[in-house]
Amino acid sequence: MGKKTQQWLLLFLYLTVLVHCSAAMMFWTAFVEISYIRKNETVDRACECGVFGQNSPIEKASGIVTLPMGDPTGCGPNPIYNRTINSPLWIALVKRGNCTFTEKISAASNLGASAVVVYNVDGSGNSTTHMSHPEVEDIVAIMIGNSQGMEVLRLMKNGIDVEMTILVGNPHGPWVDTYWLYFLSIAFFIVTAASIAYFVFISASRLYNLNRHRRAQKRLKSEAKNAIKRLQVRTMKSDDVETMSDSHMCAVCIESYKAGEVVTVLTCDHIFHKACIEPWLLERRTCPMCKCDILKALGVEEEVKEDFPTQSPLEVTVITVTGGDNMYEVPLTDTGSLDPDRHRYDNRAFEGDSEAARG
Incomplete structure (x- = not known):
């Protein structure tokens, strides 16, 4: 397993643990609505005062409130309710x-309850906790x-039937708290x-530089056209040196010159076919052979100059041999001082061969 694979696996495990921890810390409140009849008058009350259990389905439930007979905690192996599976909700x-929350909820679920409401211990006021009942998750x-x-x-002990409806409330936790939101x-x-x-800044900068480059190129092409008009143009003749030898050829099209062809003479005295060199000069404005800038040579000012990276010349070693004298290694980048004792070579071993070659 590669190092990158291990890093991705650790990141995935970390995110998984983070999601589980966030889910464990998050809880949903419940709206509790009760309805009962007292003195021929229907009384309805509602409050967001419930908290869904950690393993409870987050959904609506309703039914007639029923108390366990005997132990109010509903514990024991067989708690008794005056309801059965066949009873209304x-x-x-x-x-x-x-006993545990799981035991309470499981006992009521086995007898057909549609929901289980656990109220907190005496003296706790309106406080609640997030119940955990992992073995019972379907109620x-x-x-x-x-x-x-x-x-x-108290209402039920006074003989009043109470109907309760449980509605889904709001999520709460570190990631859904108001301040966190x-x-x-x-x-x-x-x-x-x-x-x-x-993104806008980068796009605007690119558009600005592109337009600036286009304007500069347009101006340079216009200047190049003016400069091209000032170049010397002549027609090749049969007695010209360029037409009498195949060694003279246009560096753009690599074709020899023939009598009757029109050529352009640049400021550096290099000649090219007029049809070949003019498109070249419009784009590059320099001689294909010696890189001479025709705009500078003709005194045409460039309003916009593009910056090109300059590279320092490479260090080149020049070896000079003169007859039987000693050889010296002279770097081009350090011509100011020459130490005769540095990089010195003895040529005496080659003197005999030189004399024999001269006879």
Whole structure:
């Protein structure tokens, strides 16, 4: 396994753990609505006072509130409810404590409850906790505060039937908290604005440089046209040196000169076919052979000069041999001082061969 593969695997594991931790810290609230009839008058109450269990489905549930007979915590191997699977929809209301959440919820679910509401212990007020019941995940389970649970309990002990509806509330956690949402929104806006500004700046800069380059090229071509008009043009004759030897040829088309052809003479005295050199000069403005700039040679000022990277000449070693004298190694970049004792070679070994060659 390569190093990059290991890094990607570690990053994936880190993100997986981060997602699981974020999911574990996140919870959903529940709206709890109760409805009952008292003195021939229907009373409806609602509050966002419930918290869905960690393993509970986040969905709606409703039914008649039912208390366990005997132990209010609904614990024990066989808790008793005055409801069965065949009864209309009902919700078990049990008190926290005496056994695990899984045992309470599982017992009520086995008897046909559509949901389980656990109210907190005495003295806890309206506080709730995020329940964990990993072995029971197919029934809605929420926790409400002790105050809300005792209110429903008193109504039922007075012989009042209470119907309850559980609705999905809002998500809460470190990534969905209001301040976090504000922070993430502002950060996203800043990053987006910075990205757009950078893109606009780069695009505008490129367009500006492109237009500037185009204008410069257009001006240089115009100047090149004026310069070309000032160059000498002549027609080759049969007695010209260029037409009498095949060694003279146009460096652009690599063709020999013939009598009757029209040529252009550059400021550096190099000649080329007129039809070949003019397109070349419009694009490059320099002699193909010696790189002489026709604009500078004719005194035409370039309004825009392009910057080209300059390279320093390579260090080249020149060896000079003169008869039987000694040889010296002289670098071109250091011609100011010459040390006779440095890089000295003895030529005496070649003197005999030189004399024999001269006879």
